[in-house]
Amino acid sequence: MEIENSPIQNHEASRRGIYCAAARRLLEEFGEAVSVVLKFHQEQFNAIMEGDEDAGRFDVLIHEANEARQNAKYAYLSHVHLHGCSASKWNL
Numbered sequence: 001m002e003i004e005n006s007p008i009q010n011h012e013a014s015r016r017g018i019y020c021a022a023a024r025r026l027l028e029e030f031g032e033a034v035s036v037v038l039k040f041h042q043e044q045f046n047a048i049m050e051g052d053e054d055a056g057r058f059d060v061l062i063h064e065a066n067e068a069r070q071n072a073k074y075a076y077l078s079h080v081h082l083h084g085c086s087a088s089k090w091n092l
Helices: 007-015 021-049 055-083
Strands: none
Touching: 021 055
């Protein structure tokens, strides 16, 4: 299956026109923040699997990344609530 033509991407492409530019930017920032959290969890898991005795060093990074994720999530949700540019406005 080609990723370019996946149902998820087609669905997301159809929803892009629903949100304003600021909401899209905030949603992308939230997605990037989620990716950072996942990256640190994966790196910590790999370190543990390799027997790294200092794998706990990722705990602070994960905590900070989770805070950034929370901030990005609430920035997006706050914008959508205040601006009214959510998909639910159109019953999608």
